[in-house]
Amino acid sequence: MSEPPKNLSRKIGPHKNIYTPAIRMVFYMRVIPVIDVLRGEVVQAIRGERRKYQPLKTVLAPSSDPTDIAVAFQETFGFGELYIADLDAIQGTVSNIEVIKKISGLTDFKLIIDAGVNNSQDAKRILEAGAEKVIVATETLNSIKQLEDCVRDIGKNKIVGSLDYKEGQILTKSQEIKKLTVVQAAEMFEEKGASEIIFLELSRVGTLQGLETKILKQIIQKVNIPVLTGGGINSLREIIDLRNLGISGVLVATALHKGKIRPKDLQNLK
Numbered sequence: 001m002s003e004p005p006k007n008l009s010r011k012i013g014p015h016k017n018i019y020t021p022a023i024r025m026v027f028y029m030r031v032i033p034v035i036d037v038l039r040g041e042v043v044q045a046i047r048g049e050r051r052k053y054q055p056l057k058t059v060l061a062p063s064s065d066p067t068d069i070a071v072a073f074q075e076t077f078g079f080g081e082l083y084i085a086d087l088d089a090i091q092g093t094v095s096n097i098e099v100i101k102k103i104s105g106l107t108d109f110k111l112i113i114d115a116g117v118n119n120s121q122d123a124k125r126i127l128e129a130g131a132e133k134v135i136v137a138t139e140t141l142n143s144i145k146q147l148e149d150c151v152r153d154i155g156k157n158k159i160v161g162s163l164d165y166k167e168g169q170i171l172t173k174s175q176e177i178k179k180l181t182v183v184q185a186a187e188m189f190e191e192k193g194a195s196e197i198i199f200l201e202l203s204r205v206g207t208l209q210g211l212e213t214k215i216l217k218q219i220i221q222k223v224n225i226p227v228l229t230g231g232g233i234n235s236l237r238e239i240i241d242l243r244n245l246g247i248s249g250v251l252v253a254t255a256l257h258k259g260k261i262r263p264k265d266l267q268n269l270k
Contacts, residue, residue, distance in 0.1 A: 028248075029239060029240075029242070029243040029247070029249060029250065030081065030228070030248060030249030030250070031079070031239065031249070031250055031252060031266060032079070032081045032082070032083050032112065032228070032249055032250065032251050032252070033073045033077070033079050033081075033082055033083070033251075033253065033256055034082075034083045034084075034085065034230065034251050034253040035066055035069055035070060035082065035083070035084050035085070035253075036053070036056075036085045036087055036253070037066050037084060037085065037086055037087060037088070037096045037099055038050070038053055038087040038088060039088065040066075040096060040099065041055055041056075041064040041065065041066065042055070042056040042058075042064045042065070042066050042069050043055060043056055043064070043087070044056045044057070044206060044254070044257075045085075045205050045206045045253065046205065046206035046207065047202065047203050047204070047205060047206060047207065050087060050091065053087070056069070056257060057257075058072075058256075058257035058258075059257065059258065059259045060072040060073070060076055060256065060257060066084075066096075066099045066102075066103060067099075067102055067103055067106060070082060070103045070106070070109065071107060074109065076263055077256070077266060078263075079109070080108075080109065080110060081109060081110045081112060081132075082107070082110075082111055082112070083111075083114070083251055084099075084100060084103070084111060084112070084113050084114070085114045086099075086113065086114065086115040086116070089115040089116040090114065090115065090116040090137075090139065090140060091116070092116065095115065096115075097115070097125070097126070097129050100113060100115075100129045100130055100131065101129045101130055103130070104129065104130025104131075105130070110132035111130055111131045111132050112131070112132065112133045112134075112135065112160060113126050113131040113133070113134055113135060114135035114137060114162065115134075115135075116137075116139075116140040117136055117137075117140065117150065118140045118142060118150075119146060119149065119150070120149050120152075120153035120154060123136070123150050123153070123154045123158070123159075124153075124154065127154070127158065132158075133157075133158055133159070133160050133195070134154065134158055134159060135160050135161075135162045135198070136150050136159055136160070136161055136162070136194070137161075137162035137163075137164050138162065138163055138164045138170050138171055138172040138174070138177055138185065139162070139164040139172060139173075140173070141172055141173065141174050141177060142173050142174055143176060144176050144177065144188065144192065147159075147161070147192050148192050148193075151192060151194065152193075156193040156195050157195050158195070159194050160194060160195060160196050160197070160198060161186075161189030161190075161192075161194035161196070161198070162197075162198045162200055163182065163185050163186055163189065163197060163198065163199045163200065163219075164200050164202060165182060165199065165200065165201055165202065165215070166201075166203045167203050170182060170185055171202065182199075182215050182218070182219070183218050183219055183222050186199070186219045186222060186223050186227075187222055187223060189223075189225075190223045190224065190225050194225065195225065195226075196225050196226040196227070196228060196248070196249075197219070197223065197225060197226070197228065198227075198228045198229065198230065199215065199216060199227065199228070199229045199230075200229070200230050200231055200251070201229070201231030203231070204231040204232030205230070205231045205253075205254075206232070206253070206254050207232045207254075208232060208233075208234040208254055208255060208260065209232040209234070210232050210233065210234050210235075210238055211229060211231060211232055211233060211242070213242075213245060216229055216242075216247060217245065220245070220246040220247070226248035226249065227246070227247055227248055228247065228248055228249035228250065228251065229242065229247055229249075229250060229251070230250060230251030230252070231251075233250055233251075233252050233255055234254075234255050234260060235255065235260060235261065236261055236265045236266075239261075
């Protein structure tokens with residue numbers, strides 16, 4: 001087996017996907033660390049209850065400074081991708097774009113940025129700050145047309161659809177999306193041109209409770225673009241199980257910060 005390309009997220013096995021109408025066999029898994037930035041520092045996200053978020057305490061760095069933690073992720077684990085959630089921008093207050101620029105300048109990460117984007121102008125601004133891909137999420141979409149505009153103006157390879165789910169409902173401002181089931185929303189992202197989909201279970205974020213896989217199974221049976229997921233992932237075993245289910249990548253934070261998943265665990269993945 002040849003060595004996987006450098007500067008990519010951790011892979012399990014050779015980098016190849018095989019899709020059939022009913023079964024998706026994934027022979028690699030992207031493990032992508034997450035940084036949630038609020039008021040300029042990294043916070044511990046729990047259950048999507050943002051008003052309760054506190055500065056992060058992690059075994060990886062001495063502070064909650066975003067740059068320190070990003071560098072620690074790269075130096076300690078050798079990750080190639082980093083997901084940054086700009087919680088201030090998502091909530092429509094201020095932007096942490098200078099944090100994004102600084103991390104882009106100091107690391108070699110391919111950055112995936114969620115900054116509440118719902119228009120092409122903001123998407124372009126995030127890309128210019130150093131992002132490799134921009135999240136367009138149900139939470140901040142006001143209409144499906146906004147997604148279509150972003151894909152048209154930015155290009156599908158730069159757009160990742162995020163299906164934000166909490167307590168049995170899709171989080172969205174869009175009346176069109178509210179009428180969709182979770183699976184229909186996933187199909188909508190594929191139809192409108194997103195390069196991949198993230199199913200994010202916000203009520204499990206930060207809990208280490210593990211993911212409920214029933215909805216994930218339904219999604220991967222209906223779409224042909226890569227499906228990533230996050231929210232409560234707690235162990236290497238769960239990552240392997242998700243890979244075997246057909247998931248292409250996972251977003252992980254708490255399990256890394258608490259030492260539940262260690263560098264040697266990922267280095268030994270086969």
